[in-house]
């Protein structure tokens with residue numbers, strides 16, 4: 645998205661049409677709205693959609709212009725999610741929601757969501773953008789980055805080497821993904837340690853061997869972990885800042901926000 649574009653591109657109210665438990669803690673919600681048809685402006689894999697979570701049954705108040713809300717609007721709980729898949733016909737998107745502990749408004753709402761429930765949306769916005777000169781790709785992140793990593797894996801050029809590292813608690817949290825030639829996915833387990841509080845992902849990233857030539861790396865995780873990933877990519881693996889990005893996707897309670 646150009647920085648001159650006004651956010652949100654679109655906003656409206658979508659309806660839950662399916663729910664599927666991918667793992668005990670990962671829930672796929674399929675949402676539909678007329679906006680999600682063929683002219684929904686998705687341009688890159690893993691684009692961001694901002695969803696409004698309010699207790700089921702309460703009125704959904706959308707921004708009227710830019711990101712301004714009508715006066716007197718009730719408290720708004722907007723959270724960012726990833727468009728895991730977009731099907732222009734029949735105007736659907738999939739959103740994979742991690743049901744984390746402690747729960748916040750988003751995963752509390754999602755856990756209780758039923759077919760027919762309504763959720764406000766705003767977006768989409770680009771997060772990952774392929775670098776035209778990159779001959780290989782490294783992807784790394786925790787469960788919240790998994791939907792984007794899965795979407796990116798589906799769209800890299802055929803035969804391009806891709807190394808993905810995904811941190812989950814253990815084997816029951818692994819979501820099977822179809823890999824193509826040249827793609828490799830390694831699961832990194834934190835084995836009962838709290839999410840966002842270990843260095844297992846940064847340590848796994850430190851151990852990979854980068855291919856020759858120009859490549860690109862993208863990652864997302866808890867804010868402080870994302871900072872560690874950036875340091876490994878740029879300072880230890882020697883990747884230029886322009887081609888090595890890792891974003892804070894959530895903030896562990898009590899931590900400073902270090903998202904980039």
Ligand SMILES: Cc1cc2nc3c(=O)[nH]c(=O)nc-3n(C[C@H](O)[C@H](O)[C@H](O)COP(=O)(O)OP(=O)(O)OC[C@H]3O[C@@H](n4cnc5c(N)ncnc54)[C@H](O)[C@@H]3O)c2cc1C
Pocket residue numbers: 692723724725726727739740741742743744745746747748749750751752771787788789791792839892893894895896897
């Ligand atoms: C661009 C972008 C894309 C994202 N895409 C996805 C996605 O596709 N799927 C997805 O599940 N998440 C995604 N996230 C992360 C999601 O927005 C956050 O996890 C968000 O905090 C969840 O909101 P909540 O209301 O459930 O919890 P909050 O009210 O924000 O937080 C409540 C408590 O939960 C803790 N918490 C928040 N997230 C986690 C977590 N992952 N693990 C453990 N504890 C946590 C917080 O530290 C806090 O203590 C994305 C974030 C960004 C910025």
